[in-house]
Amino acid sequence: MRGAETNAETNAGAPGADSVRRLLSDDGRRLLAQLPPYDPDRVLSVTDRLRADGHAPDLVAAALTQSALRAKATAKFGAAAAGMFFTADGLEQATRPQIAAGHAQRFVDAEVDTVFDLGCGIGSDAEAFAAAGLRVHAVDLDPATAAIAAANAPSAVVEVADATTVSIPSDAAVWLDPARRTRGVADVTGRTRRTFRLDELLPSWEFVTALGASGRAVGTKLSPSFPLSALPPEASAQWVSYGGEVLECAVWFGPLADAHRVSARLVDASSASNDVVVHTDSVAPSADSIDDVDTYLYEADRAVVRAGVTAALTDAVGGVELSPGLGHVSTDQRIDVGFARRFRVLETMPFNQKALRSWLRLRRIGRVTVKKRGVTFDDATFRRDLKLKGSDHALLLVTRLAETQVVLVLDPDD
Incomplete structure (x- = not known):
């Protein structure tokens, strides 16, 4: 049963345009509406029942794959996922609604009227732009992905085209989410290979920077691993985190660029x-030495x-x-900071x-949680070699300080 689910999910990482059109048809939508909540243990039994009811096998497979993707997408899109369409790769790269709303607001604040979304994927940013009152022209090279974007962002004009050949009016802004997966190169699960280069x-990137250098309002979503050394002088870069995880680096050009x-940007899930x-x-x-470690340790958000x-x-x-670029700050002051966690330092050695x-x-410590920066x-070897016995727990941070490695025993002080 589990194998059937896995094959259905991975083989649909890049579904064909015909399969997507059938899924988006009235028959496909009705079939999706009839499906029970997704349960991987029931995939085979549901498949047999739907086929017995006369539904075409390929449509059943596409619908069940879509049901699995919607269930997975709930973590990113909430209840809205139940009415959206996805591909496996598209879901992974899609912008969270809270982050996409921030992208849209930047265009609104710049008094932009129209946005060309080049490489729109499944349309998460395009829908956010439209919801903010912007006119949206979305473009994707893949016909199946473009069809899904049109379903997810019905107010947008969606075009199947090479983004580099699209004619963009001089007064229109541009948003780009360049593909970070290598088309035609798949891993062992059937998913296209992810790239960070x-x-x-x-x-x-040359196309993106040329657009940015034109002076028009341009923004692009890139990997969090974007090297600051590659940032053009006329642009600004903003690393964005959600729930403590850094999800993107957005680079802004022209009137969208920041003064800094x-x-x-730490995105709040609620507002x-x-x-x-x-x-x-x-x-x-x-810090110059271990003597500089004080009462409290602050751990900056990863985006910071x-x-x-x-x-x-x-x-x-x-x-x-404690060490340049690692984000751990020591002080004797207990202050609430919205972009860092605070710990009390119990011991430094x-x-x-x-x-x-x-x-x-x-101190009868039998269990440890190890943070390292x-x-x-090897964490497992480190814990094993401690040979601890006892019922209490300790939080350890192993990090650098000046030219040495140190251990801090911490207690969360949130």
């Missing part, structure tokens, strides 16, 4: 008005670290960063496993 984007070259934007022109001071604006945290709490084991055993070792 700028020179493998489609449309190309780099920033971080865009609660988003936190972090930027700074300061440079974070660094990616953007390289940890100095905003050292400024906010009057502290020092050089990274010496024998000394750490003695400290933990003396800027160091490399």
